[in-house]
Amino acid sequence: MNQLAHNRISMRRYQDDEVVDAVIIGTGAGGAPLLAKLAAAGLRVVALEAGPWWEAPAEQFATDETSASKIYWTDERLSAGDTSVVFGGNNSGTGVGGSTLHWGAFVPRADPRDLRIHTDFHEGADWPLTYADLLPYYEEVETFLGVSGPAHYPWDSGRRYPTGPVPINAPGQLMQRGFAALGLRTSAAPIAALSEPYARPEYGQRPACVNRGFCHQGCRNGAKASMDATYLPWAVRDGAEIRPDSFVHGFERGSGGNITSVLFRQTGTAGKAGTERRQRTRAVFLCAGGIETPRLLLHTGLANSSGQVGRNFMAHVATQVWGTFAGRVGMNKGFPATVISEDMLRPAGAPFTGGYLVQSLGVTPVTWAQGVARGRGLFGEELVSYLDRYNFVAGIGINGDCVPVKGNYLELSEEVDRNGLPKPRVHFSYGKSELAMSEHAVTLLKAAWQAAGAEDMWTLERTAHTIGTCRMGSSPEASVVGSFGQSHDLGNLWICDNSVFPSSLAANPALTIMALSLRTAEHFLASR
Amino acid sequence: MLPYTLNGKHGPLIVMLHWLGGSANTWTEVSAGLVARDFRCAALDLPGFGRAVDDDRFSVAQMSTAVLETVRGLRGAASKEPWFLAGHSMGGKLAAVLTRAAENGEVDLQNLRGVFLVSPSPPGVEPMTESKREDALRDLGQSTGDAEKDREHAKAFVDDNVGKLALPEAIEQRTTADVLHMSRAALRAWMTGGSKEDWAERVGTLSTPALVLAGTEESALNPAAQRKHTLAHFSRATLVPLEGSSHLGPLERPWELIEHITDFVASLGMSWPERTESLPATTLSPGFLRLIDSDCTSPQTRSLLLQRLTPQAFFPAIFTSSQRHAARALARRVVPAAPQDLASKLEEQLTRPQQDGSRRASLPADADAWLQGLASFEAASKRTFGVPFAALDGARQDELLKQAAAGTLGRGLLGALYLGAGAESFTPEQMKDWFEDVRGELAKLYMTDPRTLERVGFTGFADDHGFTHIRLGELEDFENTTAQARQDAR
Known part of the structure; x- marks a missing residue:
């Protein structure tokens, strides 16, 4: 049992007909920090999590990729368009802790320029907030999680990480070698896994990472800062209730239009039928991710006066280059990605919008x-x-910005899944910018890999993350939520996950989602 | 004893009897496939053929006696081990005669579990036109004295017995050489004697389970003729038409024969190889197995790995038997080195309510996509080669796979006009998408198998103490040991 499971024993429980202060839907990077902050402030909060509760990761998560499908979201999603997005294990998780259970825990911050992409490139959308608005929350999250990173981050002299970097593994060494040959900078990557034991009063002691390399299959010892090892034990200790196996499918609203209760189905265990339940509440935080959040809103018809729900779907350009090396690599050992470069965030003369991060791959x-x-x-x-x-073999890959466009969106299909909701269908095609970025990256990565000694190189075109679909913005006509995540239509509905991103950023989304979650929590508490 | 070629070390014995003009070579491909499925195969040279070219015991009774002696030699006198008999064409008539002897209680033939007959010559007089007999006697009854002409006649004899799909060149040459090599007296004896001998009453009705295969392109011994002439003698027979095949089933359609024989034996309730506790140890090297058993591997990981080595009962649920054959053929081409039947694994997986959570909008649900995708390969195969996909040799199957990958196989402009089996096919774009899914799924199933992990040299599952040697060229202590053990094993 982990700390969260211990805390569960004395977890506070609320009655369904008791009007709680807030219901939080989803326990991943968006929901968990909010849940903790609200509980710590003394609010009565209930989190509804669609997936199961893994109480003993050390026993329940095998070093095995097939059995890890239990922590992936496997309700079917349909992928349309020229650039087929692969769902499931690639980008969506389930269980108490959400997608952070299978998360790669690569946690670069957003580059300040990425928040004003439209200003600089006349494409995409600016964020209704600045880097300065996010900075205190980034620092709070990094400190709380014990993010490991270099003493001096080459692209941000003021940045300090609470613990030193995790050891650089073989693919990381190869990337250092290749980039050095090209005259480009690299650094040990910021990673939300501990390089040394770390303690916080809110969740206790967590051990250092032991370099198993099976992070996407669930961390066994809590070194990875997935939500079940960090924010959630704090939330439960301070009075929050988490209900696993609870799939939200609707809302009830009062005469004023606000949501008064959340409808969910608690799935049956061991042959028992599921039960329909309803939790009364004063506020709702929808933190179900870039697919499930818009799907629920489209299904219920809520918060969509702008017509923007489901629009502006984005996925990171995540092209990889692979090569074979003369000596043994053994890329499975160590953290999957240990080395980063931000040198390509604004490459001179590049024919695309924004830029990309580069990372080593095992x-x-x-x-x-x-x-x-x-x-x-x-x-x-x-x-x-x-x-x-x-x-x-070893790989090297990118995570690059994506321009939101009209043709890329999520809609409900005609097919219904086991939850009784229509399956989502996502239309996504690379535009000129994404195609140019991928091409640019392939040239660079191949040069780096060649310099590092690779032979027999090939390119894997792929995308990562599900972003957009409930854009934040200042105009109620052109966005779904405001800069604090509050719905323009419903005063007591808030959204906090990667669906609110107006642009995709080059950075992997989880750290920014957590920062937004803290920011939303603070604003909500201050405005009560 | 007659000369024979024995392959395989484990499993039930199949004694194989060739056609007029063949030899033990006739069964080369079928034997190889069945040996891979844990059968032992003994292909005989009948009197006047192959290595028995100087043997002149040509009558049905003499040949049957020679086979019986050989079976006794192979199995041991009065053996009670289960065994099977396979007969092609002329060999089929002998098989029926021997089955009668077995049912009559011949002690050396006991425990005959089934017979496999491919285009058999029936127990009664073979329904063959006199002109055909005369042609054969004229062209092959004696040498023309001109080696080139003899070769032409032999080649024509082979080609005339082949259906829509030409034999691969190497097989055609080998078969022609067999025909050239046979004793011409043996041919004359069969044409004027053996094939005309009427054993119908002596054979009577047999109760031994029989699998009868016959090519649809054959004139005299086609499936309808077999129903009339052969099935009349077997009360428990299954007749399987080989679409597009003619008389040389073992040479034209070895993969289908292997599939049908395997399915038939399984349908008799036989399970092989024997399942024993020691099976995992026999399929992984001791060093690798020790690593799985060691405290480097967590208990839950170990249990998953060992579970995958244990054969699981398979309950087919999605595919029909011919679809399954096509799926197996496809899996074999995509991952030729698989240590297990990936198609069955895949079929089992398709029955689960939750798949991988992702589907291209252009494709139907996973199980339906497989049915439609297989139907598309089937239609393309019939259109291009005139026979089912599973009947093709590997090179021809790969041709179709390459077309699927390139987006040029499926219901196109021409396909839309093709109203036969092709009407249900995927479009070329769908085919390309689906075949990408197929490759991904099969590669996943392959890589999940511990035998593959050992082959690849992956030991990352042994991580319960974590890793400390993670830089280039570094090995954990246990990795050094395992690598050494691998070297030693080689």
Whole structure:
């Protein structure tokens, strides 16, 4: 049992007909910090989590990719458009802790310029807030999680990480080698996993990472700062209730239009049928992620006077280059991505909007084999003999900005899933900018990999993260929520997850989602 | 004893009897496939053929006696081990005669569990036109004295017995050489004697389970003729038409024969190989197994790995038998080195309510996509080669797979006009998307198997103490040990 499971024993419980102060839907990076902050402020809060509660990660998470599907969101999503987005394990999790359970925990901050992308490039949208608005929350999250990182971050001289970097592994060394040869800077990456034991009064002691490398299959010892190891034990200790296996499918509203209760189905366990329940509440925080949040709003018809719910879907350009090296690499050991470069955030003369981060890649065998078979297009003896090279390959990849456009959106399909809701269908196609960015990256990454000694290189085109769909902005006509996440339509509905991002940023989203979550919590508490 | 070729070390024995003009070679491909599925195969050279070219025991009774002696030699006198008999064409008539002997209690033939007959010559007089007999006697009954002409006649004899799909060149040459090599007296004896001998009453009705396969392109011994002439003698027979095949089933359609024989034996309730506790140990090296058993591997991880080594009962639920054959053929081409039947794994997976959570909007639900995708390969195969996908040799299957990957296979402009089986096919774009899913799923199933992990040299599951040697070229202590053990094993 982890600390959260211990705290669960004495967890406070609320009655369904008791009007609580807030219901938080989802316990990932958006919901968990809010839940903790509200509970710590003495509010009566209930979190509804669609997935199960893993109380003993050390026993429940095997070092096995197939069995990890239990922490992936596997209700089917339909992928349309020219650039097919792969859902499931690639970008969506489930369980108490949400997607942070299978999260890569790569936590760069947003670059200040990425928040005003429209001003600089006349494409996409500016954020209704600045880097200065986010900075205190970034620092609070990093300190709370014990983010590990370098003493001097090359692209931000003022930044300090609470613990030193996790050890750089073989793919990280190769990226250092390749980038140095090209005259580009690298750094140990900021990672939300501990390089040394770390203690916080809110959640107690967490041990250091032991370099298993199976972070996407669930951390066993709590070194990774997934929400079940950090914000959630604090939330439960301070009076929050978490209800697992609770899928929200509707709302009830009062005469004034505000939400008065949340309708959810608690799924049955061990052959028992599920039960329909209703939690009365004063406020609702929808933190279900870039797909489930707009899906629920479209299904219920709420908060969409702007017509923007589901619009502006974005996914990071996440192209990878792979190569084979003469010596043994063993890319499965160590954190999946240990080295970063932010040198490509605004490459001179580049024909695209924004820029991209570069990271070293170690990928576990089954995921890698799928990428090879799908992306490299191999089959037969060619496939089998290339897979035999596993211990000698390493990857390098990017996470790049994506321009929101009209043709990229989420809608409800005609097919209904086991929850009784229509399956979401996501339309996504790269535009000129994304195509140019991927091409630019492939040239650079291949040069770096060649300099590092790679042979037999190939490119895996892929996307990462689900972003946009409930854009934040100052205009109620053009956005779904304001800069603090409050719905323009409903006074007591707030959204906090990657759906509110007006632009995708080059940075991986989780750290920014957590910062927004703290900011929303503070604003909500101050305005009560 | 007759000369024979024995392959395989484990599993039930299949004794194989060739056609007029063949030899033990006739069964080369079928044997290889069945050995891979844990059968032992003994392919005989009948009197006048192959290595028995100087043997002149040509009558049905003489040949049957020679086979019986050989079976005794192979199995041991009065053996009670279960076994099977396979007969192709002329060999089929002998198989029926021997089955009668087995049912009559011949002690050396006991525990015959089933017979596999491919285009068998029936127990009664073979329904063959006199002109055909005369042609054969004229062209092959004696040498023309001209080696080139003899070769032409032999090649024509082979080609005339092949259906819509030409034999791969190497097989055609080998088969032609077999025909050239046979004793011409043996051919004359069969044409004028053996095939005309009427054993119908002596064979009577047999109760041994029989699988009868016959090519649809054959004139005299097609499925309808077999129903009339052969099935009349077997009360428990299954007749399977081989679409587009003619008389040379074992050579034209080895993969289908293997599938049908495997399915047939399974349908008899036989399970093989014997399932024993020691199976995992026999499929992983001791060093690798020790690593899984060690305290480096967490208990839950160990249990998952070992579970994957244990054969699971398979309950087919999605595919029909011919779809399953096509799925297996497809899986074999995508991942040829798989240590297990990936198609069955996949079929089992398709029955689960939750898939991987992601689907291209252009494709139907996963199970339906598989049915439609397989139907598309089937239609393309029939259109291009005139036979089902599973009937093709690997090179031809790969041709279709490459087209699917390139987005050029499926119901296109021409396909829309094709109102046969092709009407249900995917569009080329859908086919490309689906085939990408197929590759991904099969690669995943392959890589999940511990035998693959060992082959690849992956030991990252042994992480319960964490890792400390994570830089280039570094190995954990246990990795050094395992790598050493791998070297030693080689």
